[in-house]
Amino acid sequence: MLGPSEIRSLAAALSIRPTKQWGQNFVHDPNTVRRIVKDAAVPSSQTVLEVGPGLGSLTLALLAAGHPVVAVEIDPVLAEQLPKTVRTHAPSHADSLAVVHADAMRLGREDLPRGIDEPAAIVANLPYNVAVPVILHLLAELPSVRSVLVMVQAEVADRLAAPPGSRTYGVPSAKAAFFGSVKRAGSVGRNVFWPAPNVDSGLVRMTRYDVAPWSIDEDHKRRVFAVIDAAFSQRRKTLRSALAGWAGSAANAETILRSAGIEPSERGEKLGVADFVRIAEAQTVVENPPSESG
Numbered sequence: 001m002l003g004p005s006e007i008r009s010l011a012a013a014l015s016i017r018p019t020k021q022w023g024q025n026f027v028h029d030p031n032t033v034r035r036i037v038k039d040a041a042v043p044s045s046q047t048v049l050e051v052g053p054g055l056g057s058l059t060l061a062l063l064a065a066g067h068p069v070v071a072v073e074i075d076p077v078l079a080e081q082l083p084k085t086v087r088t089h090a091p092s093h094a095d096s097l098a099v100v101h102a103d104a105m106r107l108g109r110e111d112l113p114r115g116i117d118e119p120a121a122i123v124a125n126l127p128y129n130v131a132v133p134v135i136l137h138l139l140a141e142l143p144s145v146r147s148v149l150v151m152v153q154a155e156v157a158d159r160l161a162a163p164p165g166s167r168t169y170g171v172p173s174a175k176a177a178f179f180g181s182v183k184r185a186g187s188v189g190r191n192v193f194w195p196a197p198n199v200d201s202g203l204v205r206m207t208r209y210d211v212a213p214w215s216i217d218e219d220h221k222r223r224v225f226a227v228i229d230a231a232f233s234q235r236r237k238t239l240r241s242a243l244a245g246w247a248g249s250a251a252n253a254e255t256i257l258r259s260a261g262i263e264p265s266e267r268g269e270k271l272g273v274a275d276f277v278r279i280a281e282a283q284t285v286v287e288n289p290p291s292e293s294g
């Protein structure tokens, strides 16, 4: 485990000055990393994808729990150092680590290392500025990932896990629910990090649907996400107005909403993801009616 003194001396040896651009706040509290691994509850032989391993505190805990780890790190200095840190602190686990130097926002299945099972879970202390797009991107790209346990900014954790109709419900909540269930899994104070950020953190657990209730292929996802973006672009407006630009006109929006069984005077913040899926599907039918001869 890497405690405060190990984190600082490793950073000093590498001349690392944590950058905000890459959300570099390193956890220096061994209890916090142990808790993240425990809460993730991934069976020990299953591969974990860690986004942004940084100096390696969570990586070492994941390896100690018996997981093969694929670690994706954007910072070239940190990506190069990680195998050395693991060889020093946990030599018996060195063969269970594969480091990919890449931007997680662009990671695809083809970038995963050969010779290691595809990841069954994502466990990460995410870079805060890109946490939501990274999760949504990886859930779409990596079908092998069945669960996610991530630490994110507390406010983002609230938004991701918010149910329809609640104050914090919005685009991230509806898009995350497209892939599965999302729950808050606890809070973490800012003092477990070096440097300490200005905000507290929250843990979020996502569990992919066993059987997805709708297609999650790229084209369907893009159409559903376009409805979600439009519905929340003018949060205070009725869906009839908010979806007017997306549908071409308010009249078209009304036709599509009625055909999806949704009241046009309703607001987007009241709808669940299943409603947004129905609207996207109704648009396809309204705009491409089945031919009468067919």
Ligand SMILES: C[S@@+](CC[C@H](N)C(=O)[O-])C[C@H]1O[C@@H](n2cnc3c(N)ncnc32)[C@H](O)[C@@H]1O
Residues within 6 Å of the ligand: 021, 022, 023, 024, 025, 026, 027, 028, 051, 052, 053, 054, 055, 056, 057, 058, 072, 073, 074, 075, 078, 102, 103, 104, 105, 124, 125, 126, 127, 128, 130
């Ligand atoms: C909040 S730190 C977490 C570091 C480490 N996991 C820990 O808990 O101490 C976020 C890490 O993500 C890396 N990172 C930032 N943006 C990234 C991206 N787009 N793809 C992959 N890694 C990224 C940063 O360089 C940093 O190491």
